[in-house]
Amino acid sequence: MVAVIDSLIQWDHQDLANNIYTTDHYPDKLPGEVKGWDFSSSGQGDPDTRLSRKERDIIQPHFRRTFELSCQEMVEEYKKVALLFAQKNPDASTCERGNxxxxxxxxxxxxxxxGTWVSGVVAAHSPDENGIVGVAPQAKILPIRVFGLNGEIDSASLIEAIGYAAARDVDVINLSLGSLIPNQELTEQILTVLEANPQLVIVASAGNDNRSGISFPAAIPQVLSVGATNMQGERSSYSNYGKGLDIVAPGGDISRSLSGGILTTGGTGLSSLWQGITKPDYAWGSTLDPLGNYVQVQGTSFAAPAVSGVVALMKGVNNTLNRERIIDVLEETASYQGLTLTETEQDLYQSYQQARLTEEKPEERPEFLVFPEPSSAENYFFGLGLVNAEAAIQAVQ
Structure with a gap:
């Protein structure tokens, strides 16, 4: 079972509905708890990680206008946003600004x-040929929401969510989230949970800042940190790298074409969201279909659940595996085969080596920032290499 701790998880999406874990049998279940929990709400939260009616009423008017209003009307309706676009691109026409x-x-x-996107990467399992299949289509997802609308989150909710996931006996916790700023309480909670649950694996995204340095919580010791590659075997241009990066997995790159993204389950196919809107006959934004039941996305957020899916596959063939063995196998079976470094990355690695050799008092770094030095440019940008699901599963059978 994989706990997805994230934003809105539409667990009734047809490609997810049959793979959602129910928790109503736990003696300490929360009021109304059946399919995970929403920690983003006030108080103790609520039992539904999906879009609420109140939230729908907030976003639906903006959504509707994007399909109903002309370019000129959009500029007039959203004057402040239009002004920001005009400042960035003063030569843009009214139609360009409106679009x-x-x-x-x-x-x-x-x-x-x-959260719906992440869940699809882990365990989508379409009931028909028109849908998609995730990395581990037989795995169960435990939906846990910590983000409110507009990405609102507080560390207390995330700390609670991690404790809740561990209490529900999950095999993997996927954290496709992060910050460049360490959080001591979150670090302590994760280390406490891992110590108490030696079979639990926590997988986290390395971050999308294109910088040397892994985001938190991916940088916490014993958390498996995952960077992203594109479909050509290069480091995705946004993916963080450097000390503390464990492995990489496909995270997509849609900067050139949507076809370079990771195909997964979308959340805008809700009939209530389209109420009163003439449904388009074309795909828009990152969607593959007119309603947005499927999207093509990019980010280390989608490399991490690919690895979480592989861990679920490993546990599926050998449920006695502990965390140490799983991580060892993932790292031992990963490789640089098919991966390519650019000349710019080679130069960046040389610059890093020079800076490291001239660093003063490296021993004064905080303990949680001490990682093994990268042994090569490949190690610096790809960790121990690209995850190999087939080899990892064979190694634990």
Missing amino acids: SIKQYFRSKITSEFH
Whole structure:
């Protein structure tokens, strides 16, 4: 079972509905708890990680306008947003500004369903030939929501969510989230949970800042940190790298074409979201279909659940595996085969080596920032290599 701790998880999506774990049998279940928990709400939260009616009423008017209003009307309706676009591109026409505003709101609204995207990568299992299949289509997802609308989150909710996931006996916790700023309470909670649960694996995304340095919580010791590659075997241009990066997995790159993204389950196919809107006959934004039941996305957020899916496959063939063995196998079976470094990355590695050799008092770093030095440029940008699902599963059978 994989706990997805994230934003909106539409667990009734047809490609996810049959793979959702129910928790109503636990003696300490929360009021109304059946399919995970929403820690983003006030108080103790609520039992539904999906879009609420109140949230729908907040985003639906903006969503509707992107399909109903003309370019001129969008500029007039959203004067402040239009002004920002005009400052960045003063030569843009009214139509270009209006279309940019439409894409801005569509992107914001589709990305509210980030947790649905992540869940699809792990364990989508379509009931028919028109859907998609995730990395581990027989795995169960435990939906846990910590993000409110507009990415609102507090560390207390995340700390609670991690404790809740561990208490529900999950095999893997997927954290496709992070910050460049360490959080001591979160670090302590994760280390405490891992110590108490030696079979539990926590997988986290390395971050999308294109910088040397892994985001938290991926940088916490014993958490498996995952960077992203594109379909050509290069490091995805946004993916963080450097000390503390464990392995990489496909995370997509849609900067050149949507076809370079990771195909997964979207959340905007809800009939209530389209109420009163003439449904388009074309795909828009990152969607593959007119309603957005499927999207093509990029980010280390989608490399991490690919690895979480592989861990679920490993546990599926050998449920006695502990965390140490799983991580060892993943790292031993990963390789640089098919991966390519650019000349720019080679130069960056040389610069890093020079800076490291001239660093003063490296021993004064905080303990949680002490990682083994990268042994090569490949190690610096790809960790121990690209995850190999087949080899990892064979190694534990």
